[in-house]
Amino acid sequence: MISRRFLLSLPIFLIVYLLQEGFVTQMRLPAGGFSLILIFSLAWAAMSTPEIGALTGFGAGLMMDLSETSPGPLGHWTLVMILVAFTISFLSYGDDHVRANPLNIVFLVVAGVVAAQFLFALLGLLLGQELGSISQVLFLCLGTAFWSAVVTPLILPIISRLHALVFGTASRI
Amino acid sequence: MRYGGDNRGRLLLIVLIVTSLFLITLDLRGVKVIDGVRSGTQTALTPVQKAGSWAVSPFRNFFSDVTHLGRTRNQIEKLKADNDALRLALLNRKVADAELKQLRSVLNLAGKGGYKVVAAKVISQGASTSFSQTITIDAGTRSGIHTNMTVISGFGLVGVIKIAYPNSAVVQLASDPSFRIGARIAGSQQIGILSGQGTRKGVLQLLDNSEEVKVGDAILARGSVNGRPFVPGVPIGEVTAVDNSASAVTQTADVKFYTNFSTLGVVTVVVSSPSSDPRDSLVPAKPAPAPIPTVTVTATPSPSVSPKG
Numbered sequence: 449m450i451s452r453r454f455l456l457s458l459p460i461f462l463i464v465y466l467l468q469e470g471f472v473t474q475m476r477l478p479a480g481g482f483s484l485i486l487i488f489s490l491a492w493a494a495m496s497t498p499e500i501g502a503l504t505g506f507g508a509g510l511m512m513d514l515s516e517t518s519p520g521p522l523g524h525w526t527l528v529m530i531l532v533a534f535t536i537s538f539l540s541y542g543d544d545h546v547r548a549n550p551l552n553i554v555f556l557v558v559a560g561v562v563a564a565q566f567l568f569a570l571l572g573l574l575l576g577q578e579l580g581s582i583s584q585v586l587f588l589c590l591g592t593a594f595w596s597a598v599v600t601p602l603i604l605p606i607i608s609r610l611h612a613l614v615f616g617t618a619s620r621i
Numbered sequence: 622m623r624y625g626g627d628n629r630g631r632l633l634l635i636v637l638i639v640t641s642l643f644l645i646t647l648d649l650r651g652v653k654v655i656d657g658v659r660s661g662t663q664t665a666l667t668p669v670q671k672a673g674s675w676a677v678s679p680f681r682n683f684f685s686d687v688t689h690l691g692r693t694r695n696q697i698e699k700l701k702a703d704n705d706a707l708r709l710a711l712l713n714r715k716v717a718d719a720e721l722k723q724l725r726s727v728l729n730l731a732g733k734g735g736y737k738v739v740a741a742k743v744i745s746q747g748a749s750t751s752f753s754q755t756i757t758i759d760a761g762t763r764s765g766i767h768t769n770m771t772v773i774s775g776f777g778l779v780g781v782i783k784i785a786y787p788n789s790a791v792v793q794l795a796s797d798p799s800f801r802i803g804a805r806i807a808g809s810q811q812i813g814i815l816s817g818q819g820t821r822k823g824v825l826q827l828l829d830n831s832e833e834v835k836v837g838d839a840i841l842a843r844g845s846v847n848g849r850p851f852v853p854g855v856p857i858g859e860v861t862a863v864d865n866s867a868s869a870v871t872q873t874a875d876v877k878f879y880t881n882f883s884t885l886g887v888v889t890v891v892v893s894s895p896s897s898d899p900r901d902s903l904v905p906a907k908p909a910p911a912p913i914p915t916v917t918v919t920a921t922p923s924p925s926v927s928p929k930g
Contacts, residue, residue: 469666470673473745476883483750499630506637513644516663516784516791517747517755519799522655523644525751530637565750572752575649579752580798580819592750 456614457507464488465511473517479591482599483561485512486529490560491600491607493533494540494553496615501537505529520572528571532564554600561596565589660786667744667789671759674744723887726775734854734903735895738773739764743885744789754797754819758888761786769850771842771891776905777856777879778802778842779888790890794882795857796820802851803843806834806860807901812843815857815876823858827872834863834874839904848894855891856903879905 468484475481489508493501509529513522536556540547547553566589569579579585648655724740731738739760747755760766762785772779772792780800783793793800800817804825811834813827825840838860844853862875 466666466669469745470669471677473747474670474673474677476746480750486750497630499633502630502634502637506641509641514659514662516659516666516757516786516789517745517751517753519751519753519755521645521648522659523641523646523648526644527638527641530634530641534634568750569752575645577752578797578799580817584798584819585752588750588752 453614457504460610460614461485461489461507461511469515477595479594480588482592482595483512484599484603486561486564487557487596487600487603488607489529489533490536490557490564491553491604492611493537494556494560495547495608495611496537497541498534498538500615501541502530502534504537505531505533508533520568520575520577524571524575525568528564528567532560532567535563536560550601550604553604554597557600558593558596562589562593565592663784663786663789667759667786670744670757670789674742720886723775723885727773727887727889730773730775730777730856730903731889731891734852734899735897736773736852736889736891737893738889739766739892740887740889741766741790742887747791752798752819754794754800754817754882755783756780756792756794756882756885756888758790758792758890759788760890761788761790763787765892766790766890771848771850771852771855772888773855773891774880774885774888776881777858777903779880779882779885781850782890792888795823795878795880796882802857803845804840804857805843807839807841807904809834809838813871815840821878821882822861823876823878825860825874825876827874830865830872833865834860834872836860836863837907838874839901840876841901841904844894844898848891852891852894854895854899854901854903856905 464485472481472484485508489504493504496504506526506529509526510522512518512525512529513520518525540553540556545552569585572579644655720742727740728738741758741760741764743756744759745757747753747757756779758772766782767785768782770782772781778795780792780794780797782790784791794817795802795815796817796819798817798819802815803812804815805812809832811827811829811832813825815823815825817823825834827834840857840860842851842853842855842857845851856879858876858878860874861877863872864874865872
């Protein structure tokens with residue numbers, strides 16, 4: 449069962465990663481744009497158990513680390529994504545009030561995106577990465593939050609259907 | 622019912638965190654396997670990024686237009702007037718024309734400076750979610766491009782090659798917060814260090830206070846040993862504000878980069894530095910003030926018509 453789910457999830461995440469690296473990064477959206485793989489994996493985690501959430505974060509973070517434009521060492525995004533994806537799935541799993549309303553998931557994803565960026569910045573500072581001025585960091589975080597809030601509701605039905613395909617219909621929105 | 626967690630879940634979480642910390646340690650220690658994985662991923666992604674660049678260019682142009690709407694009324698009226706004349710040209714391979722223009726201007730600059738260059742197209746922009754400012758170009762080590770080479774546009778400095786792959790390379794933009802370059806002021810030859818700030822403005826810190834910096838001064842690259850990472854004489858930007866307060870140990874100045882990093886389409890990589898320093902010859906000419914037309918009206922009395930009698 450686990451291997452079947454893994455085999456089904458892997459190509460989905462690979463396609464999302466290719467879309468992110470091949471198309472989304474080309475758009476050069478103002479205020480930092482959005483990260484499709486980040487939004488997709490956090491929404492996926494919000495519909496999963498905490499264990500699956502942590503594994504999703506691990507896989508998505510590893511992919512983000514493999515991006516040639518990732519400034520940190522390999523494992524930087526991985527660590528951040530494990531923690532954030534696990535937290536999101538922990539907060540939403542088993543709570544029908546959260547899962548029953550798609551807006552809650554959108555809110556969780558947007559909050560997760562901002563938390564992931566702050567955590568990434570914090571860890572980057574510890575590892576000696578230069579991030580620019582605080583106002584610039586805040587501007588990018590707010591910009592990414594805005595774009596995530598716009599994009600997440602649009603792709604949430606697709607993520608929900610794919611998640612239902614892999615894990616059954618229980619979490620379908 | 623809220624999830625309470627179990628030992629298996631906690632164990633999995635700990636294993637994953639330890640794995641990621643292990644990866645960070647390996648990468649920071651420079652293990653070659655990690656570099657190989659990243660290089661392999663980039664090699665596989667390059668064709669996808671090229672296809673994406675071609676497919677997304679109309680949307681990108683649209684967003685670029687939308688984000689540059691803050692103009693004065695006069696400029697909008699002038700643009701409206703120009704728009705009709707340009708409409709035909711825009712329809713006729715707008716993207717190709719723009720790239721050709723960029724290429725021509727960058728080759729002009731490289732020719733003036735005596736730089737040997739390799740031209741490349743920008744195929745991707747790094748995600749700002751990581752707080753870094755990078756672009757990816759479609760030429761790499763197979764075209765003679767290696768790390769620590771200067772990248773220029775038709776206006777001046779773009780950045781430096783950070784990583785070179787066989788068919789692509791990652792360029793660290795001059796606006797990146799971790800970017801530093803030795804710079805000098807054209808004319809006075811005062812030297813200092815210019816650092817990126819994450820925006821189109823950089824900060825120049827001068828090394829001595831003997832002469833005052835003025836708004837409008839042009840900043841050029843000072844150059845490195847053997848021209849790597851920076852060749853000498855490349856225009857960087859123009860001073861827009863100066864902080865020379867008495868309490869400051871050194872003078873600092875805000876510098877606006879000549880290059881607009883959000884509209885880069887074609888850039889060139891300097892693969893060989895010039896035999897002689899071009900000094901101040903690449904400083905862009907200041908726009909000449911447009912003459913104000915004066916109209917003199919001379920009143921000439923018309924011959925009075927005398928009544929015929």
